[in-house]
Amino acid sequence: MSSLISIVSHSGFGHTEKLAQAVAQGSGGALLAIDQHGELSPEGWAQLAASRAIVFGSPTYMGNVSWQFKRFADASAGVWSQQGWKDKLAAGFTNSAGINGDKLATLHAMFTLSQQHGMLWMGTGMPPANAKTSTRDDINYLASFAGLMAATPSDASVDELALGDLLTARAFGERVAALVRRYN
Numbered sequence: 001m002s003s004l005i006s007i008v009s010h011s012g013f014g015h016t017e018k019l020a021q022a023v024a025q026g027s028g029g030a031l032l033a034i035d036q037h038g039e040l041s042p043e044g045w046a047q048l049a050a051s052r053a054i055v056f057g058s059p060t061y062m063g064n065v066s067w068q069f070k071r072f073a074d075a076s077a078g079v080w081s082q083q084g085w086k087d088k089l090a091a092g093f094t095n096s097a098g099i100n101g102d103k104l105a106t107l108h109a110m111f112t113l114s115q116q117h118g119m120l121w122m123g124t125g126m127p128p129a130n131a132k133t134s135t136r137d138d139i140n141y142l143a144s145f146a147g148l149m150a151a152t153p154s155d156a157s158v159d160e161l162a163l164g165d166l167l168t169a170r171a172f173g174e175r176v177a178a179l180v181r182r183y184n
C-alpha cells in the first residue's frame, strides 16, 4: 500500500540508512533506497509519484550529496518535465563525520532540488539545544533549522549513532507527518 510520505535516501555504509529508519519511525513513511549505482527501482519512482511528501536523505561526501544521490536527482529531470512533484512537501537530512563537515551544503543541494521541482520545503522547526546544560542526547543538539543533521564519528559503527541524533530524526519524522496532515 502506498504511503503519503516517502523517505528516499542513499547510504554508502549504513549510517544514513539508520537515520532514515528513524525518520520513517517518526513519520510512518515508506523507506526507498537509492542503490550503490545511484538507481531507484521503478516501484520506488511510482511510490514517489503517489506521495504527498518526499524526504530526501544522503550522507555528506566531500561537502555535498553523494554521487549516487546526485544521479537520482538528475534522473528526476524526467519527473520535472511533467511537473510531477510540483506542490508536494519536501524535506531533507544528512549525516557526516564532522560536527559541521559542510552538512549545510548537502541540505542546500536538496533544497535546491525541491525548488526546481516546485515543492514546498519543510525545515526542522526545532529549537536548538545550545545551552550550557545541553547534552549530545538532546534533540537538535546540532542546532539545524534547514533540515535534519546528524554527526557520526568516522570510526563509529552503524550501531553507534548518537542517541540524540536518532531522537532528533524521529521527531523530525513526526513533524513531517504533522505537516502532511495539516496541508493535506
Ligand SMILES: Cc1cc2nc3c(=O)[nH]c(=O)nc-3n(C[C@H](O)[C@H](O)[C@H](O)COP(=O)(O)O)c2cc1C
Pocket (backbone or CB within 6 Å): 010, 011, 012, 013, 014, 015, 016, 017, 059, 060, 061, 062, 063, 064, 095, 096, 097, 098, 099, 100, 101, 102, 152, 153, 154
Ligand atoms: C568519500 C567520502 C567523503 C566524505 N566527506 C565528508 C565531508 O565532507 N564531511 C564530513 O563531515 N564527513 C565526510 N565523510 C564521512 C561520512 O559523511 C560519514 O562517514 C558518514 O557517516 C557516512 O554515511 P553512510 O554510512 O550513510 O555512507 C566522507 C566519507 C566519504 C566516504
